[in-house]
Amino acid sequence: MSVLARRLTTYMTSNGYIYTSAQKGGIPGFSGCIEHTSAISQLIREAKINKQDQTAVWLDLANVYGTVPHQLIDFAVKHHHVPKHIQNIVRNYYSDINMRFTTRNFTTSWIQL
Numbered sequence: 019m020s021v022l023a024r025r026l027t028t029y030m031t032s033n034g035y036i037y038t039s040a041q042k043g044g045i046p047g048f049s050g051c052i053e054h055t056s057a058i059s060q061l062i063r064e065a066k067i068n069k070q071d072q073t074a075v076w077l078d079l080a081n082v083y084g085t086v087p088h089q090l091i092d093f094a095v096k097h098h099h100v101p102k103h104i105q106n107i108v109r110n111y112y113s114d115i116n117m118r119f120t121t122r123n124f125t126t127s128w129i130q131l
Contacts, residue, residue: 022107026100035098088112 030036065071091112095105115131 019111022104026104026108029100030098033098 088109092105092109095108100108116128117131118126118128120126
């Protein structure tokens with residue numbers, strides 16, 4: 019998926035489909051939400067170096083894709099002439115997402131997001 023994401027990013031930006039001056043995150047090389055991840059990563063690194071307690075960051079995984087409705091993603095790739103087979107890969111990626119957590123003593127059942 020990372021290869022596909024890079025290629026879609028190149029395709030969309032080189033064709034002027036994404037206005038990076040107004041974009042707010044999610045595209046490598048342009049400022050946005052990635053800054054939050056960098057800040058959290060830095061705090062975790064500093065805690066490790068200083069042998070301090072670490073803070074666990076829990077993300078709203080149930081809504082990780084909820085901010086952009088899947089139908090909008092589907093519309094966007096169609097509208098911007100992304101080839102049909104790539105549209106299908108993207109659509110399949112966002113459907114039927116499952117996860118589970120494992121600790122030293124316990125593993126949860128699969129959770130559908």
